[in-house]
Amino acid sequence: MFLNRIIYGIEFFVRLVVEIIKAVIDTAMCCLKGEVDPVVVEIMPDLKRPVSLAILSNTITLTPGTITVNMDQEKGILTVSALTPRSREDIIPLESTIKKMLE
Numbered sequence: 166m167f168l169n170r171i172i173y174g175i176e177f178f179v180r181l182v183v184e185i186i187k188a189v190i191d192t193a194m195c196c197l198k199g200e201v202d203p204v205v206v207e208i209m210p211d212l213k214r215p216v217s218l219a220i221l222s223n224t225i226t227l228t229p230g231t232i233t234v235n236m237d238q239e240k241g242i243l244t245v246s247a248l249t250p251r252s253r254e255d256i257i258p259l260e261s262t263i264k265k266m267l268e
Contacts, residue, residue: 173266192230
């Protein structure tokens with residue numbers, strides 16, 4: 166069990182770096198093209214533990230183009246601001262990895 170969490174932790178770190186690089190390129194292209202259309206969305210991830218929500222919230226804020234505005238731990242809702250309209254999967258691509266790592 167502990168070894169699995171370490172492996173998922175390594176997977177999480179690698180995927181986070183890849184997602185940050187992809188977000189840097191995407192955000193730069195949107196800004197250069199002038200295709201900025203800010204939106205605020207509420208997302209209800211499938212995570213139970215407060216630490217999982219906090220880590221997901223921080224990963225959203227670390228990736229360029231998105232920021233977590235509010236986190237309601239009781240309801241499990243994240244309010245996210247994004248530079249352009251995006252799908253739920255584009256905003257929280259690391260949810261499954263965090264779930265495997267911590268839940």
